[in-house]
Amino acid sequence: MKFFIDTANLDHIKEAKDLGILDGVTTNPSLMAKEGITGKENIYRHYKKICDLVDGDVSAEVISTDFKGILREGKELAEIAENIVVKVPMIKDGIKAICEFTSLEIPTNCTLVFSVGQAILAAKAGATYISPFIGRIDDSNWEGMQLIRDIFEVYSMQGYDSEILAASIRSSMHIVDAAKAGADVVTCPLDAILGLLKHPLTDIGLAKFLEDHKKAEKS
Ligand code: E4P
Secondary structure, three states: OEEEEEOOOHHHHHHHHHHOOOOEEEOOHHHHHHOOOOOHHHHHHHHHHHHHHOOOEEEEEOOOOOHHHHHHHHHHHHHHOOOEEEEEEOOHHHHHHHHHHHHOOOOEEEEEEOOHHHHHHHHHHOOOEEEEEHHHHHHOOOOHHHHHHHHHHHHHHHOOOOEEEEEOOOOHHHHHHHHHHOOOEEEEOHHHHHHOOOOHHHHHHHHHHHHHHHHHHHO
16 A cells, blocks of 8 residues: 655655655645645645655646636646646546546546545546545544445456545544555555554563663673
């Protein structure tokens, strides 16, 4: 399973990259706004910085919601760097645009996927990635991870090529569950990635090893 970081924060991206396990980045308009990046030029410049920082795919989301606008914007975003993936919302014009991007060989990430039916449509359109939003489904009192299991089952059965990118990840446990459910990629905040490192028995075990080593050195 590939690890993407879900942020537009350059320090977080650098920290995950330094860990050596980073395969890519996803952003969205809310995450860009959170970093205080506004205005098309600044936003595109920020995408360029992210793309220069990582070797893997960087999802950059369109703001347009009509077919022509999505196409124009997607083509502009794809010009920023070779590793840009155009992120397109799961709407009618979005699906039409993904079909067009597929024929132009521009990679896409179909975002805001909340059902197996949507995942099937996005796969038929040729999306490179499809992003089911696990945390947001959990927030509405349904089981988000079941959607990953169901999409994995259908994609395996039908031989669809789109990669299942588990998004809206809120915890380290979500990452483990996404791996068990068959996700190809997980995109998560830095905290959730770093949380995977933690186990109290590791800390206790390491303290004991170091203590025994120290005692032996003294004797
Ligand atoms: C996915 O690509 C989205 O950027 C993201 O995972 C949404 O997560 P949220 O529900 O925590 O905003």
